[in-house]
Amino acid sequence: MSDDNVIRPAFGVPRTPAPEPEPDPAQAPLRVFGTGAGHRVGLIRDPSAVEGDVIRVVVGPEDERGVETVALLPADAETEAERIGFAILRALEVVEGAV
Numbered sequence: 001m002s003d004d005n006v007i008r009p010a011f012g013v014p015r016t017p018a019p020e021p022e023p024d025p026a027q028a029p030l031r032v033f034g035t036g037a038g039h040r041v042g043l044i045r046d047p048s049a050v051e052g053d054v055i056r057v058v059v060g061p062e063d064e065r066g067v068e069t070v071a072l073l074p075a076d077a078e079t080e081a082e083r084i085g086f087a088i089l090r091a092l093e094v095v096e097g098a099v
Contacts, residue, residue, distance in 0.1 A: 031043045033085045034089050035062045038062055038096075039061055041085050041088050042057075047075070051072065052075075055081040056072055057081050057084050057088065070088065
């Protein structure tokens, strides 16, 4: 996944050329919202991110450990991160039901 496809707190600001690493698969999630269409959605708090202390909204196949960041918010925006996570989960449930 391209880093340009991640929702970030500084939306619209040019990115630095260095790619940001994905979260460590061994890092325990802050919260897992659930699964839909074969994927799980959750939050990971990442105090070592380039942007500072952040919460990552992540999505990954439910049968694998790896996840990808789909949204990145400041650590104090946990409520907003939860809304994004639940919206993604609901979208996956809709996709799952349409198959």
